[in-house]
Amino acid sequence: MTGRALLAGAVALWCGLASAHAQDATPVANDIPDLHEEAVAAGIDHTYAGPWEFFVGGGVAAFDCNSDRLPDLFLAGGTNPAELYRNDSPTGGALKFEKVAMGIPAEDLTHVIGAYPLDIDGDGLMDLVVLRLGRNLVLKGKGDCRFEVENGAWAFDGGRDWTTAFSATWEKGLKFPTLAIGNYVDRMAPGAPWGTCADNQLMRPAPGDRPDYSDPAVLRPSYCSLSMLFTDWNQSGVPALRVTNDRQYYRGGEEQMWHVDSGKPPRLYTASEGWRHLSIYGMGIAQADLYGNGYPVYALTSMGDTKLQQLDEESDTDRPVYKDIAYPLGVTAARPYTGGDVRPSTGWHSQFADFNNDGLLDLFISKGNVESMPDFAADDPDNLLLGQWDKTFTEVGARAGIALPRRGRGAAAIDLNMDGMLDLVVVNREAPVSLFRNLGARMSWGDQPLGNWLEVELVQSATNLNAVGARISVKAGNDTMDRTIAVGGGHASGQAGFVHIGLGTAERAEIRVRWPDGEWSHSYRVFANNFVRIERGKPDAEYWLPEPPASR
Numbered sequence: 001m002t003g004r005a006l007l008a009g010a011v012a013l014w015c016g017l018a019s020a021h022a023q024d025a026t027p028v029a030n031d032i033p034d035l036h037e038e039a040v041a042a043g044i045d046h047t048y049a050g051p052w053e054f055f056v057g058g059g060v061a062a063f064d065c066n067s068d069r070l071p072d073l074f075l076a077g078g079t080n081p082a083e084l085y086r087n088d089s090p091t092g093g094a095l096k097f098e099k100v101a102m103g104i105p106a107e108d109l110t111h112v113i114g115a116y117p118l119d120i121d122g123d124g125l126m127d128l129v130v131l132r133l134g135r136n137l138v139l140k141g142k143g144d145c146r147f148e149v150e151n152g153a154w155a156f157d158g159g160r161d162w163t164t165a166f167s168a169t170w171e172k173g174l175k176f177p178t179l180a181i182g183n184y185v186d187r188m189a190p191g192a193p194w195g196t197c198a199d200n201q202l203m204r205p206a207p208g209d210r211p212d213y214s215d216p217a218v219l220r221p222s223y224c225s226l227s228m229l230f231t232d233w234n235q236s237g238v239p240a241l242r243v244t245n246d247r248q249y250y251r252g253g254e255e256q257m258w259h260v261d262s263g264k265p266p267r268l269y270t271a272s273e274g275w276r277h278l279s280i281y282g283m284g285i286a287q288a289d290l291y292g293n294g295y296p297v298y299a300l301t302s303m304g305d306t307k308l309q310q311l312d313e314e315s316d317t318d319r320p321v322y323k324d325i326a327y328p329l330g331v332t333a334a335r336p337y338t339g340g341d342v343r344p345s346t347g348w349h350s351q352f353a354d355f356n357n358d359g360l361l362d363l364f365i366s367k368g369n370v371e372s373m374p375d376f377a378a379d380d381p382d383n384l385l386l387g388q389w390d391k392t393f394t395e396v397g398a399r400a401g402i403a404l405p406r407r408g409r410g411a412a413a414i415d416l417n418m419d420g421m422l423d424l425v426v427v428n429r430e431a432p433v434s435l436f437r438n439l440g441a442r443m444s445w446g447d448q449p450l451g452n453w454l455e456v457e458l459v460q461s462a463t464n465l466n467a468v469g470a471r472i473s474v475k476a477g478n479d480t481m482d483r484t485i486a487v488g489g490g491h492a493s494g495q496a497g498f499v500h501i502g503l504g505t506a507e508r509a510e511i512r513v514r515w516p517d518g519e520w521s522h523s524y525r526v527f528a529n530n531f532v533r534i535e536r537g538k539p540d541a542e543y544w545l546p547e548p549p550a551s552r
């Protein structure tokens with residue numbers, strides 16, 4: 001695993017070869033994960049459906065609702081009811097879920113577009129922000145996978161809009177999170193849907209002992225947003241709000257980024273600050289620190305090309321000037337890579353994660369026609385772009401087993417059976433949810449173990465318990481892997497809980513944490529293949545042991 005730093009400088013040399021990455025046939029040296037679809041056997045039978053308001057959305061929230069640390073799944077249903085599935089999977093075994101009652105009135109669980117988990121009131125139980133066509137909900141976690149609609153108590157006006165995006169951050173000095181709500185077309189406005197984007201909102205908590213969102217601000221102009229993400233793009237310690245917008249419906253709009261500075265009204269980044277005009281069918285945002293330098297790159301899904309934005313090194317790092325490196329890195333994913341449909345793709349959820357535990361981030365993109373748009377691929381399989389040592393990505397979706405004829409929407413890459421290998425849940429439009437268990441490295445003679453791994457959970461006291469905004473920096477051998485804890489992005493989908501990091505062959509690692517207030521922790525030395533809990537201020541990391549595998 002040596003020499004990665006040197007290779008980072010060699011990316012430009014690969015530009016001419018990138019087109020070879022378009023098909024799922026390029027040999028790869030890295031392990032290809034065997035992702036086995038087992039939703040029905042696991043007990044999940046759920047479909048996101050509905051008319052054109054539900055062409056978008058189809059989110060999943062993956063988080064632990066019953067305090068056993070296994071991530072449970074809340075699935076948006078559109079005109080079908082949203083459903084919560086409790087995760088009963090044995091460690092390292094087949095996935096197993098059971099549908100559970102949330103304690104929420106049935107009428108509140110229809111018209112759900114997506115959901116994001118976060119602990120709003122800081123009681124140690126995950127709450128859920130539910131995005132709907134109509135009134136949005138904040139659901140307070142009560143334990144044992146039960147919830148309560150808390151809109152009234154938290155003065156959260158769910159509005160009436162068609163809500164499609166969300167992000168949250170803890171601003172300095174505030175006890176509760178600031179919430180960003182992204183809306184799509186205002187269907188009631190004259191001339192709808194063309195050019196009638198509803199306003200997005202920024203909800204800052206009022207001072208006090210309980211969350212109070214009674215004084216929201218509008219984010220104007222708004223351009224029919226399909227994903228938002230608070231992100232510390234310049235390492236200033238103050239996240240900005242990136243917004244990706246659907247040019248299908250806006251007029252004169254573009255991609256956006258807002259200054260959200262403590263105590264000040266939100267303000268758009270402007271061309272004079274370096275922000276470049278970009279107009280895409282923006283569907284999803286993913287961020288990752290691909291170069292270990294603290295500056296995130298952003299994958300933006302769209303119809304046709306996926307964009308991969310990196311700060312332009314010819315500009316100052318305090319100016320948000322981005323260049324698109326999707327082509328040289330092989331992640332444009334502009335057309336289906338298998339199945340023979342040559343029309344352009346439609347990309348939705350994007351997420352960086354290490355699916356094969358080689359220490360290199362991979363990129364998952366869910367794909368699927370809006371409905372039956374004739375100029376775009378009808379058979380449009382999801383992508384799994386495997387990170388390579390030379391910093392490029394290679395498509396292995398078909399070989400990994402995820403190239404299903406379903407219209408993908410929201411998704412989550414998360415370890416569902418606590419074996420250190422990332423599993424994958426994909427919500428599909430008008431088709432059953434796909435649930436993939438990662439069985440290990442797919443070899444001609446069977447599955448083999450993947451590389452080593454860590455899963456890390458951070459805990460702070462008093463406020464922002466789950467350390468949203470923290471950076472986890474893991475050093476193993478000569479390599480450093482960084483992850484940022486964020487709430488937002490993807491397509492209408494969020495996750496919380498352990499953060500997964502692949503370690504390759506390294507058997508131990510050193511973890512440092514940059515807490516959300518900017519303070520760096522000391523170094524925690526840990527052994528690979530463990531679930532690690534780091535509590536701020538404690539000298540040592542703790543290991544958490546899942547139930548021993550009983551019946552594999």
Ligand SMILES: [Ca+2]
Binds near residue numbers: 067068071087
């Ligand atoms: Ca659980």
Ligand SMILES: [Ca+2]
Binds near residue numbers: 119122125
């Ligand atoms: Ca809570």
Ligand SMILES: [Ca+2]
Binds near residue numbers: 502
């Ligand atoms: Ca990888």
Ligand SMILES: [Ca+2]
Binds near residue numbers: 415416418419420422
């Ligand atoms: Ca797993």
